[in-house]
Amino acid sequence: MIRPDRWILGYRVFRVPQEEIARAATALLRAGLSANISPDGRFAVSSFRVRRTKEALGSLSYEISPLCGLPGFALALWHRPGALAACLVLLILALIGADRVWDVRIERDGEDPDFSSAALIGELESAGLSVGARWSRIDRDEVEASFLSSSPTVGWISITRTGTVAHVKIRKKTVYETEERPEGYANILAAEDCVIEEITVTRGYPVVSVGDTVRKGDLLISGILPAEAGGGFCRAEGSVLGRLHESVQANCARLHSEKEYGREEYRSISLEIFNFPINILKNSRNSDGNCVIIEETRVLSLPGGANLPFRLSLTRALPYRLTDPIPYSDEELVRIASSRLSSEVARRFAGADLLSIRVYGEFTADGYTMTAEAGILREVGQIAELTEN
Template sequence: MASKLFDQVGGVISLSLNGKNPEKLMNLALSRGIYLWDIKKEDDRVYLKVRKSGFDALKVLAEESGIEISVLDRQGLPFYKQTLQRRIGFLGGLFLFIIALYFLSSFIWFLEVSGNQKVNTVQILDSAARHGLYRGAAKWNFQRREVEKAMLRDLPQIAYIQLDVRGVKTEIRVVEKILPGEDIHEPCHIVARKDGIVQEVLVLKGQANVEPGQAVAKGDILISGIVFPSSPSPFLEEEETEVQDMLPYAVRARGQVKARTWYEGYGECKLRVDKKVFTGEQHNQWYLLIPGKQYLIKGGKKADFNMFTRTEKRKAISTPWGPIGFSRVLLKEQTIESIEYEQEQAIKMAREKALKELRGQYDRHAEVLASHTDILSSPGDSMVRLKITTETLEDIGIAKPINSVEVGH
């Protein structure tokens, strides 16, 4: 057992001898202290094993004796060492790959949000990023429970948040709060949400406080939720009737009050406009990013552009010392191009701007009754300015709760 172990440590070579009188070569080897074993003869060849330390001496004797030596196999630690030396680059690369894989698995590369319907996904991801959870974040830079608590403080619409961290992926699971409906069920008035002239009044519940043709201001009561009984009950005594007439009661006012309302939209357009346009020329620069520095590796430092836009895209990982990776900078050349508009074109563009501003003011269900355009600029001006006045018919009522003081009075 010890001899076999020694042979493996020193190295063993399996040989075949071919030639006349190989026995003479074996006797010479034994007389020189070269140890041979597992000697077998098949046909005109002799097979044997020799230690690596005696192989060179045996080879010299074979040449002197005219015997051909063929190496069949090599075994033992010295030969494994040579194999490892030849493949040191592969083994080193494998080792570095394993280290890099372990290192990269310590970062979050994928984020997913589930369970949200009303709260925007971007809003949730922004909140997570503010507290240390983002694509490329190191796992040691944030505490899961702390991030959950901080996000709940940021997002009042969320009732529950759970971070499920699995490998390089994190799923943000949220449960939204079930908010009460916007409709008011307790006693309330219908008040004006904007100025206008009342056109139609439809009372379903409550008491009308305005009539058609009346001008109202924002906040005026249109349909009162405090009702004063107007006719006594025939089943009550006269004294009881007088008491009943004096006691108003509160209801949830319901109805519709349509009024004529007016809106103004302003628009302008220059007759000559200088715009920045792309020429189609561009230049790429590649940088190597290491903590605290960046090195230009391709693309040259300068581009012969007088005016350009700069866009940077990074592929890097965040470490406690700074980003490591690559950065691509894209420079796109721009130039100034002058565009001149005819008077009719400028009026059309200014009108589109004014209409866009108008549509953002009145309700989409409003009925447009009339529209009038006023040109504010003079013929010699370098800019067309105009104003559009629109008259609409719309429901201006909105519910407002009644306080206890009003009911008491």
């Protein structure tokens, strides 16, 4: 391997016959010169030590190469105007390319759907940092300040440059919410028919007790204090848990239609270079019947993970038609209804304690009906504002 200083200052490669390697090494050793001699007798010497090496080798037979490294390259180019021009063009392109932002990488805490990379990149673009922007025209402090003032979710940002890649470190804004106590007077009423299982009063006067059966709209905690409690009005606060029964039903029709997909076709193809879209194909033909539109964006990436500022956007249409109604078998009907019922039960009774559940099903003229009757424990109190009347 050639040392970097030799590449820059130039070097020549000496070659001695294999049988002369020992004599050449001895000569160099005695002259105080250093060389890494390969098994075939070649060694590189810095251009400013060539004369001393030649003197040291003396009468030994050897071959010497033309000047190598950058000076040798420059010398070779000097006699080839075309290659010199090509190198200059490449150099200019490299300089222009180096002044562009080729990729924006965001580093943030965890995965938060409200804090997605796509949204952050959009906000960064509004602040002036985007793929394709010129580094020389980006004031990072200004971008950071603009981003912070416009973003409702970000509390801290740092933009650093590594080559042509912008590394953006972001921390989410911590919002310390102060609890606001609602004003005015209010009662707590029953939201559903139930049996009271537990009642906790933070403020107000309890009207019912555990074991009482109440109907929807009955008063549970009063905001009007009796005389023995000091009298007056207040905003009733507390928690009332009630036991209630609810039933959930899921149906599945015996006949259903399926989608039969046809051959997909490209609707549009566009190439985006530094945010400049170039439309390659646009097919505005209407398709018969229904179709699914698939939009796909392909980003060209380098092996290191950096994205090139080129994107290929494809839009495809996948036509389909609905088949004639097909009947489900009995087993399929029960399985589908069961699946629907379990998801409905999970949705309806979220946040409630399930005390008991009874499930049954029956075949109907149209298909299958499955019912779940459940006893649950749930918060049943709801605030009702007191009016002057």
